[in-house]
Amino acid sequence: MTTQTKPIDAYSLPTPNGQKIHIILEELGVPWNYHRIDIGKGDQFKPEFLAISPNNKIPAIVDPEGPGGQPISIFESGAILKYLGLKFGQFYPTDPRQQVAVDEWLFWQVGGFGPMLGQNNHFSVYAPEKIPYAIKRYSDETHRLFRVLNTRLEGRDYIAGDYSIADIAAIGWAQSWERYGISKQEFPNFGAWIERLNARPAVERGLNWGKDVQSKPLNEDKEAQKVLFNQR
Template sequence: MIDVYTANTPNGIKVPIALEELGLPYRLVRIDLSANQQKQPEFLHINPNGRIPAIVDSDGPDGEPLNVFESGAILWYLGEKFHGLLPLDPRERVSAMEYCFFQVGGVGPMFGQAGWFMRQSSPIPLAVQRYQDESRRLTAVLEARLQVQPWLAGRSYSIADIMNYGWLRQLNYAGVDAANYPAVEDWLARISARPAVIRALAKLAN
């Protein structure tokens, strides 16, 4: 059994989606971010960085429980262990890795900062402009990729799509107009229609 410590956020939805796609049993443990549960000793034992999501796999590599934190590491671990959501083609596998790190190092931080600065009571225009521009640039990179490939890794739906979906489904949070990125819009619609994604989002919403 896999325990998933998470919340209904752009990063928090990734692991339940992946587990639903893989058809694996899991227990959803909701973390109340407003109450700072992610900073409490019990959670810091699982993730010393004090961020969601994190998992505890009761059947780790040596048969003992294994804690895994950071969404990219979790999805890669699940894909490796359960032989799904990682392309078999070696070139596509590298592409999946590239777009996972693209999200970790670019999309997540830039979208997050854009949304945060936009919503301050005393906005800092230079900061808003900087992070919105970068969010638009990153979305344009994905647009170019999705104009020539159905999925970010190539022909295969993978953890790369799940990683980026969490943030891209809320483009307006970062001040990005989805209408300017038709291939991204189509990609988002196809992911949103997947039964596993629908199930995961419904569980997180309840």
């Protein structure tokens, strides 16, 4: 089992993507430091953050004990999850067929489940013009993705066999199911899964990490919206 003597630095916020990293670090039980990147104030555009996250998005990590014992920085939540799972030999299988299953559902989340729910939220809550077609388009796709997840969980406790980074990737986004009009009665396998994950102490800690810092709700913070939306 790999040990970690120096803390891993996590540059993040308690958003669904940031929560993935908080959860896996808590699950691994390794030392880590939390560095709050206030994206509403433009911290993500500072040169020191861009040096480790050139896409100016959270989360990112710096592992001072990377490959060969040298520091390594990693951006993109899926890449971080896979790196940590491989490094510590937890939550990512060693069997190649099982790895494929985890990768499929990890990429399903980062390529679809997260972005589509994000677009749903944007056009429903933040868009200055309420465009019925866009709202319906992303609402329908959100419902479809929850149905896909529910179907996958038929007869399974976790998405890809054992509890893995595939579950960790999805749980933060899935927490907003009520906002998207999703019903546990319609999707009972999903309902059982989310309750199962929420019962894990590390998941609870990871989901709540950083929420002690109070900030103005984004839908009320016009200055933050200027920073976050409609940039070229």
